Amino acid sequence: MHTDLSVVCVLGDNIVPVCHYKDLVSDRLKRLSQLINLMARVNSWLSDSTSRSSDFYVKYALCILEVALSQITDNDSVMYRQLSFVIEQLQLMQKKRHAKQYSPQLTIFAYLLHTTSSAAYSTLLDENVLCLPSVNTLQKVTRRVSSTCTNDNSSYLKLRISKLNEFERTVLLIIDEVYVAKQVEYSGGSIHGLTTGA
Numbered sequence: 616m617h618t619d620l621s622v623v624c625v626l627g628d629n630i631v632p633v634c635h636y637k638d639l640v641s642d643r644l645k646r647l648s649q650l651i652n653l654m655a656r657v658n659s660w661l662s663d664s665t666s667r668s669s670d671f672y673v674k675y676a677l678c679i680l681e682v683a684l685s686q687i688t689d690n691d692s693v694m695y696r697q698l699s700f701v702i703e704q705l706q707l708m709q710k711k712r713h714a715k716q717y718s719p720q721l722t723i724f725a726y727l728l729h730t731t732s733s734a735a736y737s738t739l740l741d742e743n744v745l746c747l748p749s750v751n752t753l754q755k756v757t758r759r760v761s762s763t764c765t766n767d768n769s770s771y772l773k774l775r776i777s778k779l780n781e782f783e784r785t786v787l788l789i790i791d792e793v794y795v796a797k798q799v800e801y802s803g804g805s806i807h808g809l810t811t812g813a
Contacts, residue, residue: 620644624657631660632674670709677705696720707746717748719801726753726806727799757806 620643624631639652660671680702687695699720707715717725725747729736739745748756800807 622650622653624653626657626660626675630678631657632678634674635671673705673709677702680705704746715746717752722748722753722756723799723801723806726757729753756804 622636622640622644624636636653636656639656640649644650680698684695684698684702687698689695703718703721707717725736728739728747729750733750736747737750740747740749
């Protein structure tokens with residue numbers, strides 16, 4: 616308990632998410648009975664593991680993983696990307712179907728999977744082992760791509776050029792050969808940069 620009477624519960628060196636005791640103490644302690652009830656709950660968590668729901672463990676794991684993620688300094692490292700993926704999956708797992716919001720990274724990943732093999736993507740959705748956007752969601756997000764994308768990807772290149780300043784455009788015009796990295800970007804609710812098969 617802090618000097619301002621706000622409460623933090625710790626179990627095994629890890630902070631317990633507030634959602635597990637906000638019914639007892641929503642913000643700060645106002646009555647002694649709140650503290651007594653909170654102590655009784657923590658005691659039951661320690662003495663009887665069956666008093667902890669599966670939701671408790673998932674949220675507990677999320678807290679630990681988020682701390683681990685904050686310790687990684689390189690956002691482009693493999694571990695950072697893998698931990699971010701696991702954390703998002705655990706967060707999505709706790710939300711109802713229509714309340715799920717997918718990150719741009721997961722949306723692009725799902726879109727690339729679906730365009731590579733729609734049958735494999737459908738199998739992943741049917742198995743319910745990952746929280747992925749539905750095919751309908753992917754179609755909504757990528758509707759603008761399918762209507763504007765051409766085999767030479769000119770619409771995507773025009774979009775990229777529009778973001779360059781005069782100096783950057785001049786440099787690109789001077790270069791004899793230009794290599795455009797194979798990538799897909801999620802911006803403004805749609806995906807850009809997919810090259811359709813010839």
